[in-house]
Amino acid sequence: MTALLQVRNLKKHYPIRQGLLNxxxxxxxxxxxxxxxxxxxxxxxxxxxxxxxxxxxxxxxxRLIEPTEGEVWxxxxxxxxxxxxxxxxxxxxxxxxxxxxxxxxxPRWTVQRILEEPLQTHQSLRTSERKQHVQELMERVxxxxxxxxxxxxxxxxxxxxxxxxARALALNPKFIVCDEPVSALDVSIQSQxxxxxxxxxxxxxxxxxxxxxxxxxxxFLCTRVGVMYLGKMxxxxxxxxxxxxxxxxxxxxxxxxVPVPNPKAKKERIVLTGEVPSAKNPPQGCAFHLRCPxxxxxxxxxxxxxxxxxxxxxxxxxxx
Amino acid sequence: xxxxxxxxxxxxxASEPSMLQEAWFALRQWxxxxxxxxxxxxxxxxxxxxxLFAVAAPLVAPYAPDATQLEAKLQGPSGAHxxxxxxxxxxxxxxxxxAARISIWTGLIAVGIxxxxxxxxxxxxxxxxxxxxxxIMRVMDIFLAFPSLIxxxxxxxxxxxxxxxxxxxxxxxxxxxxxRLMYSQTIYLKExxxxxxxxxxxVKDSAIxxxxxxxxxxxxxxxxxTLGMGFSILTAASLSFLGLGVRxxxxxxxxxxxxxxxxxxxxxxxxxxxxGLAIATTILGxxxxxxxxxxxxxxxxxxxxx
Numbered sequence: 001m002t003a004l005l006q007v008r009n010l011k012k013h014y015p016i017r018q019g020l021l022n023x024x025x026x027x028x029x030x031x032x033x034x035x036x037x038x039x040x041x042x043x044x045x046x047x048x049x050x051x052x053x054x055x056x057x058x059x060x061x062x063r064l065i066e067p068t069e070g071e072v073w074x075x076x077x078x079x080x081x082x083x084x085x086x087x088x089x090x091x092x093x094x095x096x097x098x099x100x101x102x103x104x105x106x107p108r109w110t111v112q113r114i115l116e117e118p119l120q121t122h123q124s125l126r127t128s129e130r131k132q133h134v135q136e137l138m139e140r141v142x143x144x145x146x147x148x149x150x151x152x153x154x155x156x157x158x159x160x161x162x163x164x165x166a167r168a169l170a171l172n173p174k175f176i177v178c179d180e181p182v183s184a185l186d187v188s189i190q191s192q193x194x195x196x197x198x199x200x201x202x203x204x205x206x207x208x209x210x211x212x213x214x215x216x217x218x219x220f221l222c223t224r225v226g227v228m229y230l231g232k233m234x235x236x237x238x239x240x241x242x243x244x245x246x247x248x249x250x251x252x253x254x255x256x257x258v259p260v261p262n263p264k265a266k267k268e269r270i271v272l273t274g275e276v277p278s279a280k281n282p283p284q285g286c287a288f289h290l291r292c293p294x295x296x297x298x299x300x301x302x303x304x305x306x307x308x309x310x311x312x313x314x315x316x317x318x319x320x
Numbered sequence: 321x322x323x324x325x326x327x328x329x330x331x332x333x334a335s336e337p338s339m340l341q342e343a344w345f346a347l348r349q350w351x352x353x354x355x356x357x358x359x360x361x362x363x364x365x366x367x368x369x370x371x372l373f374a375v376a377a378p379l380v381a382p383y384a385p386d387a388t389q390l391e392a393k394l395q396g397p398s399g400a401h402x403x404x405x406x407x408x409x410x411x412x413x414x415x416x417x418x419a420a421r422i423s424i425w426t427g428l429i430a431v432g433i434x435x436x437x438x439x440x441x442x443x444x445x446x447x448x449x450x451x452x453x454x455x456i457m458r459v460m461d462i463f464l465a466f467p468s469l470i471x472x473x474x475x476x477x478x479x480x481x482x483x484x485x486x487x488x489x490x491x492x493x494x495x496x497x498x499x500r501l502m503y504s505q506t507i508y509l510k511e512x513x514x515x516x517x518x519x520x521x522x523v524k525d526s527a528i529x530x531x532x533x534x535x536x537x538x539x540x541x542x543x544x545x546t547l548g549m550g551f552s553i554l555t556a557a558s559l560s561f562l563g564l565g566v567r568x569x570x571x572x573x574x575x576x577x578x579x580x581x582x583x584x585x586x587x588x589x590x591x592x593x594x595x596g597l598a599i600a601t602t603i604l605g606x607x608x609x610x611x612x613x614x615x616x617x618x619x620x621x622x623x624x625x626x
Contacts, residue, residue: 064520091522104513108535118521167517 003037003073004175004207005061010034010070012056016280028279030056031067032231035306038175043201043208045222045239047215047254051276053231054211055099058177061209062094063087074175092122092171099180101160105152111138111163112148118170137166142196158189162196169200177209182217194221215258219243224312227251230287231279233306237313247315249292286318294319350616360612366605370598374420381414385571394588404590406580412590415571416598422572423553423602426487430552431545433491438498439541443529445499446506457503460496468493472555476564483572486565490555494548501544505537539617543610550606557599573599 011034013027031053038044046054060067063079072079074094079087095118098104105114115134119125125133135145141162152160161181168176181197182190198221200206212218218225219239226236227250235248246252253270274291277283283290289299296319304316355361373380389409397404403412445456463471472489479485509515510533518528557574559565566572568579573595580591 059516062520064516088522088524091520094520096517096520098513098517100513104517106514106532106536117518117523121521121523121527164517167521171521 002040004040004075005038005209006071006073007034007036007038007061008071008073010057010060010072011068012053012060012065013068026280029231029282030279031060032279032282034070034233036226036233036236038207038209039224040174040207041201041205042223043210043221045210045212045218045225046228047212047218047225048228049213049276051279052228053279054213054228055179057228058096058179058209058211062096062177064096092118093173094175094177095168095171095173097161097164097168097176097178097181100184101157101164102152102184104164105160107152110149110151111143111155114152114163115148115166115170118167122171133170137170138163140169140200141166156189157185158193161185161189161193165193165196165200169204172204173206175207175209177211179211180213181210183212183214190217197221215254227254230276230282232287232316233314234288234317235313235315237310237315241310241313247309247313247320248288248317249294249319250288286316357612357615359608360615363605363608363610363612366601367609370420370602370605371424373417374424377417377421381411381417383411383414385415385418386410386569387414394583394591396588397590403594404588406576406591407583412576412594415576416573416594419571419573419576419595419598420602422483422566422570423557423599426483426490426556427549427553427606429487430490430494430556431548433488434494434498434548434552435541435545437491438495439502439534441495442499442502443506443533443537446503447510447525447529447533456499460499463493463496464500468551469555469558472559473562473564476559481564481567483566483570486556486559489559489564490552493555494552497548498541498544501540502537505540506533509533509536540614543614543617546606546610546613550603550610553606554599554603 010031011029012031013029015024016026016028017023018025034057036044046057048054056065059065060070061072061079063072067080070080074090077090079090082090105111112131112134115137116130119130119133134148138145138148143159143162143166147155152163155163161184165181178197182193185193194217197208201208208221210218210222222239224236224238225242226233227242227248228234229250235242235246235251237247242251243255246255249270250272253272256268256270270293272291277287277290283300285301286292286295286299286304289295292299298318302318304318306314306316309315309320387410389405391409392401392405393407393409395401395405395409401411401413403416405411406415441456441460445453466474472486472493475489475492476485479488506529515528515532518532523531556565557572557577560572560574561578562574563578566575568575576595577592577599580588580595583589583591
């Protein structure tokens, strides 16, 4: 398997400025040193609770927000070193599907115009060709092409998300960052959209980076999964290994919180105590030690190393 | 499945209202909301009335605005001269009507200057931020620190008195208001996901500002334009009153009040009253209309007012 995307030591720190002179008094370490590869054709999942830096990671990888530090290698080029013009030329190869289908479509534009924008930006097509392209796109995502002249508010949430997906597909990208693409949708609609995404992946050999807080959705769609906690990745493994044999205590706690459809199944729940510490002032040593059931003195002072505990199974924990 | 889709699609297409019908429906909804606000309707009426007077001044006015009849000077309102005559025997009604032309032009041009300079400045300041944004907005703050009339006087005086410099002075004074409004709108809109989506596609910043941010900021800007018209007309009249705007013998409301003010003491009240009423009703019209427009365009205010 070849890596389509390689992320090395990615960091995004937001400065906290205070006082009359705007002196920097600290920083929110939203993403703090990530390392991972995304292989061609796979769906790479990132899970974690709110505020752990999932979305920041997704946007930093595409340089929609400027990372503070790190490298992102995409097709042999380091995105961080590209000028804004070079980056624009590379945009057709990567795109993004957003969380909120109500906010991600310009309310004043018809679907036709929304889907035309990427084509206008990167290709010089005739009006009739563009129109036809838009119709094809709409049909690919399961919308009727006669709805092209409608405005976003005339669609349901699921339909809007299909428009968002169509826009992401417009330029035949290789890589799509999906930032919680179904969490704003009804459960009944979620599966339809997920199936659509899966079908499109097969048809067009897409690579997804799938950001979610929903472990069952991730289990359904992803090939490998990274678990984030407080701006750091604590565990990364192929889906099967992660769900069958979670190594990190945080992953274990997350897994035990997934509801099981069988009411008679006995389950041991690991309930974490305390709150997630602030990313403004992360704890010394392992970021998780304040809530970890198996933390030792060592965890309080030394940051655990990111190591391969098993084949393809990476984890950052002292006590394995 | 295949067989059932085509008839249902036909039905859907048939029940689809045409664009024209939809536009008509939207217009009716909109005007209903608007007329419910009776004050806004009054404002619109006043604006339309004065605009009509301005456009059709030669048809409405019974005399030429600068025709002097010294034998009929300082006459009170009568059948021949509805608003009376001034110290040169000019018909005040005719002059008030002709002056509407100047005032409405002044308003349009001044607001145009404020809009076309202020909106891009505010948009750029907010979108790019950093030192450029800071520089632009701090300069706007400096402008706002002066009382608007004093600033307009200073600019008009520096450019030399006259109608053109009054228009430009009033326009420049209005720039910060538009810049600040566009700034706040852009700050809010640039974080929205549809803007981010366009950036992720690789759309240029300038295109995002023009295609996405500006159209979505238009509603509050429209309100500001209307209110700005009232402000500009008033400020321009003030400049003329102070001798920094229109030069005599051109008819302008502020200048007319200025020329007629010494006759208040001797009892010839009509010299100042009628131009004053003209200013008051015009500005009242724009302000009432602007408030109504805000209510219609801002759905959050729509429900809170009965």
